[in-house]
Amino acid sequence: MCLSSRSKLLLIIVLLGLATPVFGHSPISSGGAEQFTALLGMVMFGMVWLTYLLGARRVTPHGLQALGFHSTMVIGFVALWGPLDHWAESSAAAHMVQHMMFMVVIAPLWVLSRPLPQLASGSGRVLAPVWQPMLKLVQHPVYMAYLHGVMVWLWHIPRFYILALENPWWHLVEHGCFLITAGLFWWAVLKSTQRTVGWALFALLFTLMHTGFLGAMLTFAQSPLYGAGRSLQDQQLAGLIMWVLGAIPYLLAAGLVGWRGYWQMQRRWGG
Numbered sequence: 339m340c341l342s343s344r345s346k347l348l349l350i351i352v353l354l355g356l357a358t359p360v361f362g363h364s365p366i367s368s369g370g371a372e373q374f375t376a377l378l379g380m381v382m383f384g385m386v387w388l389t390y391l392l393g394a395r396r397v398t399p400h401g402l403q404a405l406g407f408h409s410t411m412v413i414g415f416v417a418l419w420g421p422l423d424h425w426a427e428s429s430a431a432a433h434m435v436q437h438m439m440f441m442v443v444i445a446p447l448w449v450l451s452r453p454l455p456q457l458a459s460g461s462g463r464v465l466a467p468v469w470q471p472m473l474k475l476v477q478h479p480v481y482m483a484y485l486h487g488v489m490v491w492l493w494h495i496p497r498f499y500i501l502a503l504e505n506p507w508w509h510l511v512e513h514g515c516f517l518i519t520a521g522l523f524w525w526a527v528l529k530s531t532q533r534t535v536g537w538a539l540f541a542l543l544f545t546l547m548h549t550g551f552l553g554a555m556l557t558f559a560q561s562p563l564y565g566a567g568r569s570l571q572d573q574q575l576a577g578l579i580m581w582v583l584g585a586i587p588y589l590l591a592a593g594l595v596g597w598r599g600y601w602q603m604q605r606r607w608g609g
Contacts, residue, residue: 375506379418379513387411390453393460399452406451414444418513427503430556430564434576437516441490442587445520449528472522479526479534483541486519487548494552496563527591532606535599539592546588553581 390407399407417423417439425432458469476482492498493512502512523545530538556577562568 372506375510376419379510383411383415383418386457389460389465390456391460393456393458396459397455399456403451403453406447407453407456410444410447410451413439413447414517417444430568430573430576431579433503434579437493438579438584440513440516441486441520442584445517446524446528446587446591448521449524472525476522476526476529477534479523479530479538479541480544482519482523482526483544486523487545489515489519490549491552499564524591527595530595530599532599532602535595535602538595539599542588542592542595546585546592549584549588550581553577553579553584557581 394404417436422432422436422439426436427433454469458465493502493515498508498512502508523541526534527538527541554577556563557574558577559570559573562570562573564573
């Protein structure tokens with residue numbers, strides 16, 4: 339796909355995002371701070387995508403990796419500015435689906451697409467101070483699991499959960515916290531080395547347990563935690579989504595990491 343075709347694809351997606359009958363939180367239909375944060379988020383999102391496209395001209399990605407990256411960006415765009423974001427304002431279940439999209443779909447797919455060479459090439463030395471510390475952080479899967487866990491629990495505390503719903507700026511920060519810490523977590527886990535594979539498995543188990551516990555709390559709560567006017571059944575459904583469906587990617591990743599660690603050990607010992 340040539341650069342012009344990719345640019346047309348980006349333009350089509352942006353225009354879809356501005357289509358008010360389909361998408362919520364459009365920078366055209368919204369007003370005030372909500373409009374500004376939506377526009378700011380789209381600009382930041384577009385800059386990441388453009389940086390990748392520029393870098394891909396210098397460092398050509400594998401076909402499947404490029405397809406994976408662009409597909410993940412489309413999914414991310416829809417999750418951030420599609421109808422789901424609008425439904426999440428009134429439905430805890432929709433809110434949970436959006437959160438799980440960030441944490442167990444978009445972030446791991448983004449890591450698996452291996453975009454760092456293209457992003458680093460496209461940004462030159464501008465973002466080098468960002469990549470270098472990250473390369474050191476992701477060598478510690480457990481620390482990344484702790485960091486991500488703090489963000490998960492923080493934004494599900496009723497006070498902060500409601501704050502993100504009512505304030506567009508905190509809503510943008512919440513999404514950034516989920517996407518960035520989940521990206522670091524999955525990067526540390528899926529790109530673990532033979533030295534860190536054991537810690538990667540522990541990080542996955544730890545995350546599986548604490549997110550499952552949070553999901554169970556929401557499921558078995560006897561009253562709405564995020565406002566008396568909200569549906570208890572909707573909250574329980576949100577808990578089940580996190581508890582049951584959210585566990586599947588962590589279990590699959592544990593199997594993948596464990597198999598890769600075993601294969602590396604066999605190669606090392608010549609088995």
